[in-house]
Amino acid sequence: MQDKLIRVESGIPADLIVGDLIDVTGAKAAAPGDIAYVVVEPAKAGSKAFIVASPEHTILALVGVEFGSLDKSFAQAQLATLGFTFTDYDTVALRTT
Numbered sequence: 001m002q003d004k005l006i007r008v009e010s011g012i013p014a015d016l017i018v019g020d021l022i023d024v025t026g027a028k029a030a031a032p033g034d035i036a037y038v039v040v041e042p043a044k045a046g047s048k049a050f051i052v053a054s055p056e057h058t059i060l061a062l063v064g065v066e067f068g069s070l071d072k073s074f075a076q077a078q079l080a081t082l083g084f085t086f087t088d089y090d091t092v093a094l095r096t097t
Helices: 072-082
Strands: 003-007 049-053 059-061 085-087
Touching: 072 085
Parallel strands: 059 085
Antiparallel strands: 003 049
């Protein structure tokens, strides 16, 4: 499966859009080290569940990631630590091995 459902006890604090980088509570990550998930479906504030990308089955296009005020290189390093791989629109083939 390329997506995972994450449930939280208290509702998420703000609306989420596709590509948001969030922490384990569903809040937008305040620092690269806080990043736990990448949102793949919009969610409304107060929701107690949200859908995120599964790093094992997702190649992220960096143009679709919402870095906000986070340092892009540090955030990308954290995402790589979580198991994500990356591509850009000018990449014509997927990595195989």
